[in-house]
Amino acid sequence: MKFDRSFFASTNGRIAGAFAVAILLHVVGTLLIPGYSAPFAIRAILVLAALLAVASIGQTLVVILGGIDLSIPFVIGFANVVAAQLYGQGWNFVLVCAVVGVLAVLIGGLNGLISRGLNIHPLIVTLGIGMIVQGLVLLWTKGFPSGSAPPAVSAFVSIGGSVGPLPVPWLVPCVAVLTALIVLVLARTPYGRRLYALGSNPGAAPLALIDPVKMWVVTYAASAFFAATAGVLLLGFTGSAYGDVGQPYLFQTIAAVVVGGAALVGGRGSYLGTIAGVLVLTEINTLLIGLGFQPAAVQAALGLIIVLLVSLYGRERHVSTTI
Amino acid sequence: MPDRSAFHIRNLALAAGKAAIDHTISPGEIVGLAGLDGHGQETFLKTLAGLEKPAAGQVSIDTAAGRLAVAGFRKAVASGIAYLPRDRRATGIFPTQSVLDNFAISTVGRDARMGFISTAERRRRYEVFRERLSIAAPSPAAAITTLSGGNQQKVLLARALALEPKVLLLNDPTRGVDVATRHVLYEVFRGLAAEGMALVILSSEIEEILVLCHRVLVFREHEVAAEMSGAAMTTDAVIAAMFGRAA
Amino acid sequence: MIGSLIRNAGFALILLVVLLAGNLLLNPARFHPAAWGTLIGLAAPLIGAAAASAPVILAGRGGIDISVGPLMGFVNAIVIQALFLKAGISSPWIILPAALLVGAAVGAANGFMATVLRIQPIVATLGTYLILVGVTLTILPAPIGPAPVWLKAMAGPISILPLAAIFVFWWLVHQTPYYDQLMAVGSDDRAAYTAGVPVTKVRFIAYVMTGMLAAVAGLMLTALIGSADPNVGPTYTLIAIAAVALGGVSLAGGKGGLAGAAIGAIDIFLLQSLLTAFNVSTYVLQVAYGTILVAAVMLTAVQERLSARRAA
Numbered sequence: 001m002k003f004d005r006s007f008f009a010s011t012n013g014r015i016a017g018a019f020a021v022a023i024l025l026h027v028v029g030t031l032l033i034p035g036y037s038a039p040f041a042i043r044a045i046l047v048l049a050a051l052l053a054v055a056s057i058g059q060t061l062v063v064i065l066g067g068i069d070l071s072i073p074f075v076i077g078f079a080n081v082v083a084a085q086l087y088g089q090g091w092n093f094v095l096v097c098a099v100v101g102v103l104a105v106l107i108g109g110l111n112g113l114i115s116r117g118l119n120i121h122p123l124i125v126t127l128g129i130g131m132i133v134q135g136l137v138l139l140w141t142k143g144f145p146s147g148s149a150p151p152a153v154s155a156f157v158s159i160g161g162s163v164g165p166l167p168v169p170w171l172v173p174c175v176a177v178l179t180a181l182i183v184l185v186l187a188r189t190p191y192g193r194r195l196y197a198l199g200s201n202p203g204a205a206p207l208a209l210i211d212p213v214k215m216w217v218v219t220y221a222a223s224a225f226f227a228a229t230a231g232v233l234l235l236g237f238t239g240s241a242y243g244d245v246g247q248p249y250l251f252q253t254i255a256a257v258v259v260g261g262a263a264l265v266g267g268r269g270s271y272l273g274t275i276a277g278v279l280v281l282t283e284i285n286t287l288l289i290g291l292g293f294q295p296a297a298v299q300a301a302l303g304l305i306i307v308l309l310v311s312l313y314g315r316e317r318h319v320s321t322t323i
Numbered sequence: 324m325p326d327r328s329a330f331h332i333r334n335l336a337l338a339a340g341k342a343a344i345d346h347t348i349s350p351g352e353i354v355g356l357a358g359l360d361g362h363g364q365e366t367f368l369k370t371l372a373g374l375e376k377p378a379a380g381q382v383s384i385d386t387a388a389g390r391l392a393v394a395g396f397r398k399a400v401a402s403g404i405a406y407l408p409r410d411r412r413a414t415g416i417f418p419t420q421s422v423l424d425n426f427a428i429s430t431v432g433r434d435a436r437m438g439f440i441s442t443a444e445r446r447r448r449y450e451v452f453r454e455r456l457s458i459a460a461p462s463p464a465a466a467i468t469t470l471s472g473g474n475q476q477k478v479l480l481a482r483a484l485a486l487e488p489k490v491l492l493l494n495d496p497t498r499g500v501d502v503a504t505r506h507v508l509y510e511v512f513r514g515l516a517a518e519g520m521a522l523v524i525l526s527s528e529i530e531e532i533l534v535l536c537h538r539v540l541v542f543r544e545h546e547v548a549a550e551m552s553g554a555a556m557t558t559d560a561v562i563a564a565m566f567g568r569a570a
Numbered sequence: 571m572i573g574s575l576i577r578n579a580g581f582a583l584i585l586l587v588v589l590l591a592g593n594l595l596l597n598p599a600r601f602h603p604a605a606w607g608t609l610i611g612l613a614a615p616l617i618g619a620a621a622a623s624a625p626v627i628l629a630g631r632g633g634i635d636i637s638v639g640p641l642m643g644f645v646n647a648i649v650i651q652a653l654f655l656k657a658g659i660s661s662p663w664i665i666l667p668a669a670l671l672v673g674a675a676v677g678a679a680n681g682f683m684a685t686v687l688r689i690q691p692i693v694a695t696l697g698t699y700l701i702l703v704g705v706t707l708t709i710l711p712a713p714i715g716p717a718p719v720w721l722k723a724m725a726g727p728i729s730i731l732p733l734a735a736i737f738v739f740w741w742l743v744h745q746t747p748y749y750d751q752l753m754a755v756g757s758d759d760r761a762a763y764t765a766g767v768p769v770t771k772v773r774f775i776a777y778v779m780t781g782m783l784a785a786v787a788g789l790m791l792t793a794l795i796g797s798a799d800p801n802v803g804p805t806y807t808l809i810a811i812a813a814v815a816l817g818g819v820s821l822a823g824g825k826g827g828l829a830g831a832a833i834g835a836i837d838i839f840l841l842q843s844l845l846t847a848f849n850v851s852t853y854v855l856q857v858a859y860g861t862i863l864v865a866a867v868m869l870t871a872v873q874e875r876l877s878a879r880r881a882a
Binding site: 068070114118119120121123124125127128129130131132134135136138139142143251254255258263264265294295296297298299300301302303304306307310311315316317318319320 | 631632634683687688689690692693694696697698699700701702703704705706707708711759760763769770808811812815821822851852853854855856857858859860861863864867868870871872875
Binding site: 184188189190193194196197199200201203204206207208209210267268 | 396397400406408413414415416417418419420424427428429431432435438439440442482
């Protein structure tokens with residue numbers, strides 16, 4: 001990919017910048033808080049970051065497309081509860097995952113179909129669909145989800161887990177491989193190139209033989225699929241089902257994508273950038289909580305940092321330069 | 324198959340109640356479309372591309388599989404028709420993408436090897452057109468927006484040619500293009516025609532049509548007001564037809 | 571103004587009539603004319619939130635303010651906790667200007683970020699969202715009361731006053747050249763810029779207006795709940811934006827108005843009441859509510875498409 005160097009210089013700069021911020025935050029944490037770089041603390045950061053990274057895959061894809069997906073937290077909650085419930089009823093866990101995955105793909109596909117097919121802002125569509133999904137889950141469980149995670153999933157994400165000599169659970173290397181795969185798909189497949197092109201100029205896409213509706217359906221379906229994956233992983237992480245487990249991920253996925261240098265107008269962004277954004281967010285969270293801030297103050301600080309970072313490198317062009 | 328007619332327009336009405344257009348465009352021909360803005364020449368071109376549905380009649384093209392009706396843009400492309408849009412910014416370039424991406428996007432599937440794009444193959448295809456159209460870009464990986472208007476247009480033309488069309492439809496291809504590049508494009512168009520491609524060029528400049536085209540269709544009020552070729556094709560005659568006067 | 575309202579919010583108007591009839595039929599006690607005052611009071615904060623969300627959306631190019639809800643909550647907390655309970659101020663002559671000032675300041679901050687720094691509006695206001703929620707929870711960790719007597723009296727029938735104030739304000743804006751500039755910027759900012767419209771200034775003012783209207787909505791919320799609650803405000807954000815979309819305001823900008831947004835909000839309120847009348851579980855309510863919301867925006871889109879085809 002050496003020929004991409006000059007073109008992606010600015011994008012690469014943003015990603016490198018976001019990684020640098022994450023490292024800086026970690027150094028600051030290590031200096032200020034005893035035990036911040038202790039093995040267990042680093043493992044916790046990696047696991048939390050890996051979970052957010054999985055939840056943010058879909059948001060990255062739809063943002064490149066020029067959309068946004070507010071249904072992610074609802075789909076996470078849906079997968080979390082449904083997986084626990086079905087497993088609790090004695091279903092085979094592979095079958096459970098298949099059912100949850102298929103349903104999630106249908107939910108996401110519907111998001112994309114309605115948004116692009118009828119040209120309605122995805123903000124509204126994904127919110128509405130998300131609320132329906134959440135309502136259906138509540139209805140099914142009568143508000144009291146039961147069931148638990150299979151031990152295998154819990155071990156897969158456990159902070160205390162290890163992969164041979166590596167002191168991290170399987171989740172971390174798996175997310176690393178998944179990251180490489182997503183980056184490869186975006187850079188080197190017809191789907192990836194069409195995704196960027198469609199986000200870059202929806203008006204030109206059909207003339208370049210890109211089917212916008214198909215792309216939106218596929219991409220939103222993928223988004224929901226990865227949200228569901230995150231939901232199942234979170235089930236392993238927390239041990240029991242909780243319908244609102246995904247709520248923090250609504251703004252965190254958007255924030256991770258944005259801090260990673262993607263423009264919400266489409267055609268820009270990369271999953272590597274999102275990973276950098278995920279690390280920044282996780283470090284900020286850990287650092288502020290370690291410094292004894294209340295969750296409310298952490299949230300306020302998070303908002304401030306998002307705005308600061310984006311004002312450094314995420315600015316749009318002035319209208320006079322677009323004429 | 325230079326003796327076979329390539330592109331058939333039968334009883335085509337651009338709007339309800341307008342005179343039908345019957346026309347055949349042969350391989351190797353360059354046909355110009357002229358007319359005052361909004362008099363139907365653009366609708367005509369887009370209808371040929373399958374982008375607009377005619378009020379009546381049909382367009383068909385001869386292919387190896389026989390004569391196919393052009394219904395819809397994708398079908399048109401599949402049967403060997405390529406279209407170069409007029410507004411580069413609105414419907415042409417992908418501004419956040421590289422020159423190479425912009426070139427390859429319509430034919431992106433052709434570079435895929437086991438699902439993944441072979442960058443070497445993509446580069447090789449691009450180089451062919453870069454040479455032929457003398458595209459001046461700092462590098463294939465440079466953003467398309469770093470190129471001059473003329474070079475952006477060449478990249479878009481390369482995108483269309485990569486489809487290996489038998490008919491090339493050009494919607495005001497030299498709009499906002501510098502004079503030197505224009506002459507390069509004219510040479511390219513002549514070369515393509517010489518190789519047996521049929522070209523239909525809509526131009527807002529009569530001079531361009533006179534220099535380039537074998538024939539011209541002059542549109543007025545969504546009908547073909549005049550068809551000229553050879554010595555009869557003069558600026559005065561075309562203008563007269565555009566304004567609906569006898570020459 | 572009426573003509574364009576019917577054109578943009580036609581579907582929302584029909585929905586309004588249908589929902590109102592449904593409510594009158596199924597819910598006669600709650601919708602008895604004598605109770606309409608109370609109902610207006612219940613709907614007022616949502617109407618205010620929708621009206622507040624509209625100006626920045628009208629300004630186009632992705633203009634949106636998702637901090638409207640948290641700003642309502644922040645105003646709620648400031649008025650009760652800081653002004654009334656801590657400083658002992660109860661005079662409307664101080665509380666009203668203070669609330670408006672807070673709203674204008676937050677709006678100006680959003681406007682500065684979105685138009686001068688040119689951070690994408692959804693990101694800039696997401697930042698504000700998180701900051702406001704955090705600050706509100708810090709100054710007000712748990713619900714607290716009461717509210718000043720005059721403010722509580724603003725609930726019920728009297729809440730028509732602040733609502734009327736909002737619409738008189740918007741009507742006045744309508745009379746100024748600014749309104750035309752706003753709509754021009756919203757529908758095509760490049761053309762507006764070329765025509766000499768100060769695009770940045772126009773958008774900035776839209777954010778300030780949104781902030782001030784959100785402050786009014788926050789006061790109406792305070793009147794309704796008669797106390798301060800840090801958790802209520804943020805819930806209004808997304809519903810308000812849905813109401814705006816339902817009311818025929820294009821999220822792409824330049825089309826619609828505050829009246830449409832208000833109708834969209836009333837639709838949502840009536841929908842909620844109607845569903846409550848069926849006496850089903852809240853879960854069924856949520857499913858039905860989401861379904862009708864999606865169906866409504868889909869029908870709006872289909873109707874727009876049909877009327878566009880008819881026009882062409």
